Amino acid sequence: MIKIIIFISIVINILLILIIKKKNLKGLLNKKKIQSVDLEKLNDIFINSKIDENLYGPKEDVIVKNFCIPTNNKIVGMTSNYEAWIISSLSKVSNTIFEFGTCSGKTTYLMALNSPESAKIISLTLKPENLRNIEKNNLDNKISFRNIINESIYKNFLFTGSEHEKKIDVIFQNSLDFDENRYKNFFDLIFIDGGHTYSVVKSDTQKAFKMINKNGIILWHDYVPGKTSAKDVVKLINEISLEKKIYSIKDTSLCYFKNEI
Numbered sequence: 001m002i003k004i005i006i007f008i009s010i011v012i013n014i015l016l017i018l019i020i021k022k023k024n025l026k027g028l029l030n031k032k033k034i035q036s037v038d039l040e041k042l043n044d045i046f047i048n049s050k051i052d053e054n055l056y057g058p059k060e061d062v063i064v065k066n067f068c069i070p071t072n073n074k075i076v077g078m079t080s081n082y083e084a085w086i087i088s089s090l091s092k093v094s095n096t097i098f099e100f101g102t103c104s105g106k107t108t109y110l111m112a113l114n115s116p117e118s119a120k121i122i123s124l125t126l127k128p129e130n131l132r133n134i135e136k137n138n139l140d141n142k143i144s145f146r147n148i149i150n151e152s153i154y155k156n157f158l159f160t161g162s163e164h165e166k167k168i169d170v171i172f173q174n175s176l177d178f179d180e181n182r183y184k185n186f187f188d189l190i191f192i193d194g195g196h197t198y199s200v201v202k203s204d205t206q207k208a209f210k211m212i213n214k215n216g217i218i219l220w221h222d223y224v225p226g227k228t229s230a231k232d233v234v235k236l237i238n239e240i241s242l243e244k245k246i247y248s249i250k251d252t253s254l255c256y257f258k259n260e261i
Helices: 002-029 081-091 106-114 128-133 142-150 163-167 198-211 228-240
Strands: 049-052 055-057 096-100 120-125 168-172 187-192 212-220 247-249 255-258
Touching: 081 106, 081 187, 081 212, 096 106, 096 198, 106 120, 106 163, 106 168, 106 187, 163 168, 187 198, 198 212, 198 228
Parallel strands: 096 120, 096 187, 120 168, 187 212
Antiparallel strands: 049 055, 212 255, 247 255
């Protein structure tokens, strides 16, 4: 009887060791490979002003117009409120903006609400009736491909019918087929939040590097190591970070590149 108890105890200990090692290995494999930085590094507008000895607050540059979406709206893939504030703040200092992936139009609307009156925003999305024509690449993960379908069901958007819609030009087209050459070195801000499959995010990123102007900023959404639906985004960004200075913003799933050449 004692031998049986000792045997069971040894087996349990071995299993616990294997589980702990598996978790540690998973954490190691999913560790961020790019440098994580404070928001202030992205742009000086995010440097807080001193109000009192122990109190710092936002500058006027980052006081933005905002709204929240009720949970019963069931919109998938949205930015967090903190991420939305960052994008809104950058929109205030951007005259030309491009967005890969309109989805419900939440981020597009925030860009329009906060950008200068003369700003131009172009947002690219799939037409719902053309979803059956898209094809999965062998390198693409299945969940990300499925999410492309779920996030491309809209013909109208949150900004539709608003006074700010005049700033926005929605292009219904597969981003793989989009011709970026007409917009070389044109945009102050580019937000990449379209298809999260490897083939799509790679294509969108390559096009963004051609379209961004001097001192412009490219933002990527959903850099979340360990998240299955984001693994192609993580893979691609880790790859390009070997050649480009890509940073992740602390406490967000956003990454960025500043074209400082």
